[in-house]
Amino acid sequence: MSADGAARPEDAARLDESRMAVAAAAAHERWGTTRPNPTVGAAVFDATGELIAVGVTEPPGGRHAEVVALDAAGDRAAGGTIVVTLEPCNHTGRTGPCTARIIAAGLARVVFAAHDPNPLASGGAERLAAAGLEVRGGVGLTPDAAIPGAAGVLAGPLGPWLFRQQHGRPRVTWKYAASMDGRSAAADRTSQWITGPAARAHTLERRSRYDAIVVGSGTVAADDPSLTARDTDGERLEHQPLRCAMGESEVQPGARIRGDGDGLFAHLRTRDPVAAIRSLDERLGRPTEEVLLEGGPRLAGAFLRAGLVDRVEAYIAPVFLGAGSSALGDAGVGTIDDARRFTIEYVEVVGTDLFAELVPAETLPGSQGKYLPGSGAHPPAE
Incomplete structure (x- = not known):
């Protein structure tokens, strides 16, 4: 507080960051369940600052996060603050504009993280400000070490949606498990299990966050993965990704990746990463936001060479193998100057293993990051 009893600007800003962490955490719990709509979180605080309601976007056709939260808050929202991970929409689609509902609720302040890049839905901040509300944007986009649980909105489910809006293609994450010396299998090709049970449950x-999981057809033949999303008890989660085998080799009729006739298997008969990614929108029947590469080494190398690895999830076991298969095949690196360098964004110990999330340190050579030609999406206006 300042000498006159008023809250210092830095204190008010820190409070908004803390409140944004509440909204972001709510959205995190529903990751992958609202597509093609963005998974947005909202939190409503009354005029005294008490948290009174939290909401998350419902599946397509349902309510937006702001409306879910305001329905729960009722009359207590008047004079209070709503905190939202995405700028409130200002258009009528399947539902009405969230801006109208916020104004009608009599709120005094609106705090949001990301501006909406969609020209059809944007303009919410301006409309709310014109109606006399205090509006603050750009809050909580990135992590704040001083706030417990504040991982940053871009690290949550809004990240891949914004990536798709900006780049016209899905965000691609390569996930791998390896020994400390970078081996994914021993010299005799055994690989089950390098990491411990906690890491396996974690992955x-x-x-369930992903629209599609892609593995090479060679990995399908060697490991027979099911690629299903399961909870910590081993039960199938409600949201399941499209299970994709990439390559020209046939996938046997009894392969577990084919599933039980649930329609969530696809054979991408190509060795070209660009062609594979381009095909996913048609197979899913909607824009693809997030793709996971699970193996093997040659597939990962091909995607890195194509500039189509936007994130890495690495599970590193405290074990040394000395020989055996490398976790990564040819990535087009002939000299140290060509090394594919990444920045560590997050690190956690999961059971006995190390889990790290990484992002490219700079634009990768040959990157398809800005816009994927022929994807059917339009590049953003300059």
Whole structure:
């Protein structure tokens, strides 16, 4: 507080960041369940600052996060603050504009993280400000070490949606498990299991975030993966990704990746990463936001050479193998100057293993990051 009893600007800003962490955490729990709509979180605080309601976007056709939260808050929202991970929409689609509902609720302040890049839905901040509300944007986009749980909105489910809006293609994450010396299998080709049970459970649950999981047809033949998303008890989660085998080799009728006739298997008969990614929108029947590469080494190398690895999830076991298969095949690196360098964004110990998330340190050579030609999406206006 300042000498006159008023809250210092830095204190008010920190409070908004803390409140944004509440909205972001709510959205995190529904990751992957609202597509093609963005997974947005909202939190409503009354005029005294008490948290009174939290909302998350419902599946397509349902309510937006702001409306879910305001329905729960009722009359107590008047004079309060709503905190939202995405700028409130200002258009009528399947539902009405969230800006109208916010104004009608009598709120005093609106705090949001990301501006909406969609020209059809944007303009919410301006409309709210014109109606007399205090509006603050750009809050909580990135992590704040001083706020527990504030991982940053871009690290949550809004990240891949914004990536798709900006780049016209899905965000691609390469996930691998390896020994400390970078081996994914021993000299005799055995690989089950390099990492411990906690790490395996961790990755099975995270699969539900993705629209599609891609493995090479060679990995299908060697490991017979199911690629299903499961909870910590081993039960199938409600949202399951499209399971994709990439390559020209046939996938046997009894392969577990084919599933039980649920319609979530696709054979991408190409060795070209660009062609494979381009085909996913048609197979899913909607824009693809997030794709997971799970193996093997040659597939990962091909995607890195194509500039189509936007994130890395690495599970590193405290074990040394000394020989055996490398976790990564030819990535087009002939000299140290061509090394594919990444920045560590997050690190956690999961059971006995190390889990790290990485992003490219700079634009990769030959990157398809800005816009994927022929994807059917339009590049953003300059």
